[in-house]
Amino acid sequence: xxxxxxxxxxxxxxxxxxxxxxxxxxxxxxxxxxxxxxxxxxxxxxxxxxxxxxxxxxxxxxxxxxxxxxxxxxxxxxxxxxxxxxxxxxxxxxxxxxxxxxxxxxxxxxxxxxxxxxxxxxxxxxxxxxxxxxxxxxxxxxxxxxxxxxxxx
Numbered sequence: 001x002x003x004x005x006x007x008x009x010x011x012x013x014x015x016x017x018x019x020x021x022x023x024x025x026x027x028x029x030x031x032x033x034x035x036x037x038x039x040x041x042x043x044x045x046x047x048x049x050x051x052x053x054x055x056x057x058x059x060x061x062x063x064x065x066x067x068x069x070x071x072x073x074x075x076x077x078x079x080x081x082x083x084x085x086x087x088x089x090x091x092x093x094x095x096x097x098x099x100x101x102x103x104x105x106x107x108x109x110x111x112x113x114x115x116x117x118x119x120x121x122x123x124x125x126x127x128x129x130x131x132x133x134x135x136x137x138x139x140x141x142x143x144x145x146x147x148x149x150x151x152x153x
Contacts, residue, residue: 001115003082008035008043013052013077017069017124023062043081050080070125075116077124084116 011033016024026044030037044063047053054066065072078084087109090097101109 002078002084005043005081006078008033008040009047009077009081010074011035012040012043012063013047013065013072013124014127016053016063016065017072017128019064021064023056023060023064025062029063046081047077052076052080065124068125069128070123072124073120074122074124074127075119078119084112084119086112086116 012029012035015029015032024032026041027037029035029044030040033040035043044053044055048055048063052066052072053063055061055063075084087101087105090101091105094102097105100106
């Protein structure tokens with residue numbers, strides 16, 4: 001449905017939102033989100049360039065959300081890294097289908113539109129608050145979230 005990179009970005013944004021405004025460093029995010037530590041910085045920088053994250057270097061540095069969690073939707077995050085593709089023209093390049101898609105491609109496009117609408121209607125804040133089933137917004141941590149740099153006190 002979405003790319004692994006888009007899921008990694010969502011995991012990172014949710015984990016940062018869980019920190020409640022405290023900066024979270026990349027090694028801690030990699031541990032929490034289970035995103036490969038060599039790949040996570042690329043995802044975070046993409047989110048930063050898109051204006052969803054703020055990064056700060058040095059003591060007390062790390063990543064924070066650029067906007068409140070209730071102002072960021074799932075589709076905002078997904079669109080930063082790999083937007084969901086809609087089918088606008090026949091993927092088979094059949095001239096007769098240029099005006100209207102065949103039933104198969106029309107249904108696939110409708111499904112993509114439903115996913116996009118659902119993602120657009122869901123904020124990061126809602127993910128943090130949705131605990132109807134007793135699960136936290138991101139898989140439960142084995143230990144409390146440590147926002148400090150590893151090895152620092």
